[in-house]
Amino acid sequence: MSVSQIRFFFEDIPDTLRARRKLRQWLFQVISLEGKETGAINVVFCSDAVLLQMNKAYLNHDTLTDVITFDLAEPDQPGHPVQGEIYISLERVKENAAKFKVSVAAETQRVMVHGVLHLLGFNDGKPSQRLIMKEKEDFYLSLLANNRD
Secondary structure: OOOOEEEEEEOOOOOOOOOHHHHHHHHHHHHHHOOOOEEEEEEEEEOHHHHHHHHHHHHOOOOOOOEEEEEOOOOOOOOOOEEEEEEEEHHHHHHHHHHHOOOHHHHHHHHHHHHHHHHOOOOOOOHHHHHHHHHHHHHHHHHHHOOOO
């Protein structure tokens, strides 16, 4: 039996995340609407330096990025739950929020759901895949926006 949980962590940066319970419920909803079960998911917020090091070590990319996702699901298990780790550079999120003229909270939510979509098996390597990913992000962000307390 798998553990169904979504946890938030902060590595080398201050904890600034608000509305954890609401975000957690929303991410459970995203996974459920995609027809999957939630396993153990860790969302780790960190600095550019940490994410750059991970990008070099695990993906052989020497570039800054806003999110890296590690799928830890056991595919040989029928109906395996979605589980993994999502690492998010809060520095990239803040820079992208300014670039796209959105709030840091909104950009954080977009990157979080982007990571979850990767855990659900969606990719964004090709233009057609990026379009699907963006449409799904927008749909799930609209659910969160319409569910404000």
